[in-house]
Amino acid sequence: MLRVRGVSSKKIKTLAQLAQVREELAGSGRRLVLTNGCFDLLHVGHVRYLQAARGLGDALLVAVNGDASVRALKGPTRPVNTETDRAEVLAALECVDYVTVFESERVTAVIREVRPAIYAKGGDYTLETLNPEEVGALREAGSDIHLLPLIPGKSTTATLARAGGGNGTPLPESAETGPGTAKARPLRLGVLGSGKGSNFRAIAEAIDRGQLAASVEVVIADVETAGILDLARARGIRAEYVAPGKFRTRMEPQNEARVVEILRESRVDLVVLAGFMRMIKAPLLEAFPRRIVNIHPSLLPQFPGLEAWAQAVAAGVSKSGCTVHYVDGGMDTGEVLARREVPAFPGDTAQTLHARIQEAEHALYPEVLARLGREWAAAEGSPEKS
Secondary structure, eight states: OEEEEEEEEEEEEEEEHHHHHHHHHHHHTEEEEEEEOOOOOOOHHHHHHHHHHHSSSSSSEEEEEOHHHHHHHTTOOOOSSOOHHHHHHHTTSTTTOOOEEEEESSHHHHHHHHHHHHEEETOOOOTSSOOHHHHHHHHHHHHHEEEEOOTTTTHHHHHHTTTTTTTOOOOOOOOOBBSSSSSOOOOEEEEESSSSSHHHHHHHHHHHTTSSSSSEEEEEESTTTTTHHHHHHHHHHHEOOOOOOOOSSSOOHHHHHHHHHHHHHOSSSSESSOOOOOOOHHHHHSTTTEEEEEEEESSTTOSSOOOOHHHHHHTSSSEEEEEEEOOOOSOOOSSSSEEOOHHHHHHOOOHHHHHHHHHHHHHHHHHHHHHHHHHHHHHSSSSSOO
16 A cells, blocks of 8 residues: 555555566566546546546556646645645556656656556547657557547546536636637737747737737847738737847847846736747746647658758658648657648749648648637636736
8 A cells, every 4th residue: 555645545656566467467478558647627438437447457557747846837826725635646547557746747757667467548639749758658668559539528628617617607608719618818928039920920810800819919030120010010919039049040048038028017818929949948948837839831840940841841741731740859859739631742942831731830820829819718717927
């Protein structure tokens, strides 16, 4: 029996204990299934998913994110329930055989230690959008990956929406979002760019049309003559130039700290990269965890980096497109939020393919931002402030 911060359960195990459990199961020809998640507000969708995961093998291990990793993934108002409570509730389910709590944002260490026979994940993921580090660990372990369908309408977001964001008052219905979903207050956006600003223009025009409940509070560029600054000024939006410093691919830390200062002064909810040609580093990543998004002109993980459309033409692909993703410390490696495909024709040049991709970008980016606003409003009552 293991005690986890005051909770005792024979089902709650350390990684060392679980490795022994796996050996015992494998020795008798039985298979251990692993799944993981925050499981912040357990609902019937979770229960049905866990029952389906248990049906894939002979024992089910649920690795639940610790409180610190939930905050890193979901923002400072989460989790709603502590890791102790979440572990206890999961351990009480008949379909769950073992529970462990892990502190990092990724479940890689659990995979490497436990080496499950089967790894289960919800159908909101695809093999392409699973974290590459976790997939690598699963391949090393020889684990089979199963993606299980989600139960329509049964989600934490929907649960919180029906509860009125946790205050017991039903949220208003919206023609934009439909019955039972949250009406988002306008997102406060801070936009970073280096060039002409075509994606910024598409976002601003979506706001004008009422398709995106947002306001652009500030536009920041690392190029003093960038057209995106002129577009912002023409709309009466605060426009700031911040010199990048001596580095070619990133800003000097003190300069990036100035960007953070401006964004905080403007009280932005979300940082939107729109053709920003610098790698984002610690000052911004730490100030806005999981609140920086980017659009990249390829179907990531294909063709990261510069001039992805030219890379696609050189590779002779039959399709390309664009990807909206969260920003992390890598080169276009953050979690994918959405993709949109466009055809690549045999006679395409880099310029013709790029033009087709940009059309897709201008439609996709506002759609994803609108979705994020609705999801955050449902989950938190309103988006997080920095």
